[in-house]
Amino acid sequence: MDHAPDQRIGDGDRALALDRLGQYFADGYLDVAEFETRTGDAAVARTRGEIEALFDDLPEQSATSSDVVAAGPAPDMRAQRELDEVMERSRKIQRLDGIIWAVVLITFFASIFIVNVPFSWVVFPLGAFASWGMRSVLKVDDADEELFAELNKKESEQRAERLRKAAERRRELGQ
Template identity: 55%
Template sequence: MDPDANLRAGDPERNAALDRLGRYFADGYLDIQEFDERTRRAAAAQTRGELAQLFVDLPVVPGVAASSELVAEAGAQGELDEVVRRNRRVQAIDGVIWSVTMITFFLGLFVLNWNYFWVVFPLAAFTSWGVRAVFRLDPEEEKVAKELAEKEKKERAERLRHAADKRTELGR
């Protein structure tokens, strides 16, 4: 018995199972009724064991991930989602830190005539570093999150371009 069978299944696991069922259906291993039944069960599954039961009578096919691979993939996807979430928080806090820094710098320089107005920059850099330490976001994770955000931005722009082309094509 799989020790993970009683663990709760989340959206990443259910989505991976639905993708896998779709590949089995496309390859002819499932007919339409079986596919419909299994996708309903996959969407309603609450544990990883329930998801694994959907594949016990299906052969291992190259290109179709096994249940253990799906769990590992879903875990990696969940970890990536967590890194992206932490990166977004860090970026938002950084925006506030550096906005306050610039306001303080210009107030100190021009309004209050501080002699040490420049000290706000090292303080802001230290604070920004501290935020990354608190959120446990290392430079490699930050780089991956940035690359993913850029990729999503490009994909969105492409979808919008495609939609605009379709709208033009339809004469709207």
């Protein structure tokens, strides 16, 4: 199918453009004024060229763009790299904790109900030891975990607010 810039578009194309703009807004690529302008233009666009022009200066969307933690401008690149390393180690901790405690619970219940092993409770201290050991190996301390939790909470709140504004704008445009 030919995608000529002067090709007419329908409501589905406009809705798709609004969704894409909402994602860019939620990811922080557009400020409120730009978002309102572009969504207004998308809602009244008649051709493919008009829609494509809305995205010319925006990067390609990726699956990981919303996973990036917005820490603000960082003049000191070393500090930014260190923050990135702390965030990555903290994400690993979260994933590994989930795995460890899932295995502990499965083992505990299986040993009680299936195998009928006495002293099944011993898997809980082993799970705690595994979690502690993992934190030691990855060199994540309490301050790192608090920072990770604080940044995640802040990013979640900012993203939720951007999404609320995007949804509100979409309702205003009647989409």
